[in-house]
Amino acid sequence: MPNKPPIVEIKNLYKSYRRGNQTIPVLQDINLDIAEGEFLALMGPSGSGKSTLLNLIAGIDKADSGMIKVVDVDINSLSETDLARWRSGNVGFVFQFYNLIPVLTAFENVELPLLLTGLSRKEKREHVETALKIVNLSDRMEHYPGQLSGGQQQRVAIARAIVTDPTIIVADEPTGDLDRVSAEDILELMERLVHELCKTIIMVTHDPRAAKKAHIIKQLDKGVLNANPQTYI
Amino acid sequence: MQILKLIFRNAFRHKLRTFLTVAGISIAILSFGLLRTVISAWYVGVEASAANRLVTRNSISIIFPLPLSYKDKVRQIDGVKTVSYGNWFGGIYIDEKNFFANFAVEPESYLELYPEYVLQPDQKAAFLRDRKAFFAGRKLAERYNWKLGDTVILKGTIFPGDWDFVLRAIYKGRDKNIDETQFIFHWDYLNESLKKTVPRRADQVGFYMIGVKNPVHAAEVSAAIDRTFKNSLAETLTETEKAFQLGFISMSEAIVIAIQMVSFVVIIIIMAVAANTMAMTARERFGEYAVLKTLGFGGPYIIGLIFGESLFITSIGCILGIVLTFPAAHAFGSAMSQFFPVFNVSVKTIYLEIGSSVIVGITAAIIPSYRAVTLRIADGLRRIG
Numbered sequence: 001m002p003n004k005p006p007i008v009e010i011k012n013l014y015k016s017y018r019r020g021n022q023t024i025p026v027l028q029d030i031n032l033d034i035a036e037g038e039f040l041a042l043m044g045p046s047g048s049g050k051s052t053l054l055n056l057i058a059g060i061d062k063a064d065s066g067m068i069k070v071v072d073v074d075i076n077s078l079s080e081t082d083l084a085r086w087r088s089g090n091v092g093f094v095f096q097f098y099n100l101i102p103v104l105t106a107f108e109n110v111e112l113p114l115l116l117t118g119l120s121r122k123e124k125r126e127h128v129e130t131a132l133k134i135v136n137l138s139d140r141m142e143h144y145p146g147q148l149s150g151g152q153q154q155r156v157a158i159a160r161a162i163v164t165d166p167t168i169i170v171a172d173e174p175t176g177d178l179d180r181v182s183a184e185d186i187l188e189l190m191e192r193l194v195h196e197l198c199k200t201i202i203m204v205t206h207d208p209r210a211a212k213k214a215h216i217i218k219q220l221d222k223g224v225l226n227a228n229p230q231t232y233i
Numbered sequence: 234m235q236i237l238k239l240i241f242r243n244a245f246r247h248k249l250r251t252f253l254t255v256a257g258i259s260i261a262i263l264s265f266g267l268l269r270t271v272i273s274a275w276y277v278g279v280e281a282s283a284a285n286r287l288v289t290r291n292s293i294s295i296i297f298p299l300p301l302s303y304k305d306k307v308r309q310i311d312g313v314k315t316v317s318y319g320n321w322f323g324g325i326y327i328d329e330k331n332f333f334a335n336f337a338v339e340p341e342s343y344l345e346l347y348p349e350y351v352l353q354p355d356q357k358a359a360f361l362r363d364r365k366a367f368f369a370g371r372k373l374a375e376r377y378n379w380k381l382g383d384t385v386i387l388k389g390t391i392f393p394g395d396w397d398f399v400l401r402a403i404y405k406g407r408d409k410n411i412d413e414t415q416f417i418f419h420w421d422y423l424n425e426s427l428k429k430t431v432p433r434r435a436d437q438v439g440f441y442m443i444g445v446k447n448p449v450h451a452a453e454v455s456a457a458i459d460r461t462f463k464n465s466l467a468e469t470l471t472e473t474e475k476a477f478q479l480g481f482i483s484m485s486e487a488i489v490i491a492i493q494m495v496s497f498v499v500i501i502i503i504m505a506v507a508a509n510t511m512a513m514t515a516r517e518r519f520g521e522y523a524v525l526k527t528l529g530f531g532g533p534y535i536i537g538l539i540f541g542e543s544l545f546i547t548s549i550g551c552i553l554g555i556v557l558t559f560p561a562a563h564a565f566g567s568a569m570s571q572f573f574p575v576f577n578v579s580v581k582t583i584y585l586e587i588g589s590s591v592i593v594g595i596t597a598a599i600i601p602s603y604r605a606v607t608l609r610i611a612d613g614l615r616r617i618g
């Protein structure tokens with residue numbers, strides 16, 4: 001493992017859901033450090049809490065107790081508004097179903113996160129064009145999501161995730177809805193983001209082939225993180 | 234700018250749904266506008282009444298006459314400027330279907346008292362000169378294609394017999410809300426015939442129309458008139474022209490209230506339709522709202538999207554509805570011109586149409602906005618797929 005300070009620091013994290021008057025524990029005593037430039041895969045059976053953990057790291061859900069620090073910010077103690085602002089500057093999101101806005105073109109979808117920044121029109125355009133170039137879709141800028149294949153849509157989503165140059169990129173089963181070839185494409189792209197652009201990626205996946213691309217694989221089982229992580233390089 | 238683009242494109246995502254909603258809103262606004270216009274047409278006599286005019290009638294009922302001799306006594310009362318008088322004639326033109334108001338009045342004082350009936354000077358002179366003359370409103374003359382010099386025969390109901398009149402003048406209303414369907418002739422013509430045929434009905438007037446010097450003193454003058462004839466054979470009841478007109482309408486008040494209620498029910502129904510559309514729309518987009526929130530867009534942005542779309546759709550419906558109100562009111566007014574001599578879409582009606590559309594647009598957006606804003610991101614994302 002590279003000798004850098006952790007970019008994500010998780011300590012004694014607990015999360016449960018209430019269903020009626022029942023409390024269902026989902027995550028129990030999670031401890032995890034993620035270093036900058038790491039490509040981490042989270043695996044585990046369905047319902048083991050992978051998405052829940054990813055959402056907590058990304059600041060779109062709140063833990064019951066414990067601490068999550070991302071670049072020294074304890075995100076579990078931020079207010080909703082501060083958390084929203086923090087997300088827009090620090091996290092890039094990639095979802096299983098791409099989640100692009102269907103009435104916006106590829107360009108406009110990628111531009112979306114930049115609307116919350118103070119960038120000039122010209123700067124925004126440059127950022128969007130760069131991001132689309134990285135995902136190799138410069139020639140599809142004016143296409144609507146409906147006019148793109150699943151793999152292409154996911155690449156637009158990745159461009160949207162990297163356009164703000166976030167601290168971490170979280171991806172929840174980014175290849176879950178794609179055929180093998182497209183999935184391979186997306187994984188290569190993610191590898192490139194890590195190797196060439198030094199991004200930190202946390203990816204939930206069911207697919208062992210996808211996990212193989214990661215540096216580290218963490219196993220979640222019934223809300224408990226595997227004590228002996230398997231490490232690949 | 235970006236949000237407007239998104240609102241605009243969202244509004245046209247389901248073209249059929251948007252089209253149907255817009256059509257529903259415009260029809261509702263149109264119906265609302267027509268119903269409101271019917272109500273204002275009902276009150277047109279009240280609206281057109283002047284503050285400086287009083288009407289004196291028999292205190293028992295309008296159907297009992299007053300002696301002509303009251304004329305001079307009224308004239309002497311302090312604050313009275315003009316005294317005119319008349320009878321409701323109630324004549325029928327060819328067939329009962331052809332209804333219009335026809336009165337016998339003392340012509341000179343009447344025209345002085347009612348400057349809103351605008352007659353050309355030469356026509357006015359011709360009318361005053363000829364005892365058998367009548368003047369008619371522009372719309373009435375158009376309806377029956379009467380030309381100056383034409384003889385028109387009315388069949389008397391209250392005053393039996395066939396009565397022939399000659400059209401000497403056609404008046405125009407000074408304002409849009411002036412009834413242009415009246416038929417006015419010389420009271421003397423009626424009275425002289427009665428003297429010959431039924432002398433006991435002669436020298437009796439249906440009502441006095443009184444112009445006061447200063448509208449501020451209208452109440453005192455009314456009281457003074459009624460005091461003058463207290464304990465006489467025919468006691469009087471004097472009220473402002475407005476109160477007099479309202480008295481007529483109060484007989485049909487229940488209908489007006491019913492129309493008023495229906496007009497609001499129409500708005501409530503369309504509110505439910507628009508709210509349903511917006512709820513459906515928002516429910517489909519919860520995933521997208523979750524994505525926007527994930528990216529850091531706050532509640533105000535999402536509320537803006539939903540309210541913007543709702544108001545955009547209702548505005549289109551509203552504009553269409555208002556535009557359609559005019560031809561529809563024109564057609565309706567022409568068809569019903571015997572019942573509604575004045576049928577104009579008022580500025581107030583348009584404001585009410587706009588106001589109701591805004592209320593519809595806002596109401597429809599409230600619940601979806603609340604749901605979208607309180608939606609937990611994780612739940613919103615889960616809905617996809």
Ligand SMILES: Nc1ncnc2c1ncn2[C@@H]1O[C@H](COP(=O)(O)OP(=O)(O)OP(=O)(O)O)[C@@H](O)[C@H]1O
Nearest residue numbers: 017018019026045046047048049050051052053612
């Ligand atoms: N909003 C919620 N309310 C109640 N229970 C929830 C909620 N969200 C998740 N859960 C429960 O928490 C547990 C973990 O869910 P999570 O989505 O994190 O699993 P996962 O590992 O991502 O599964 P999958 O591989 O199927 O996506 C599940 O048992 C799920 O039913």
Ligand SMILES: [Mg+2]
Nearest residue numbers: 050051052172
């Ligand atoms: Mg999951």
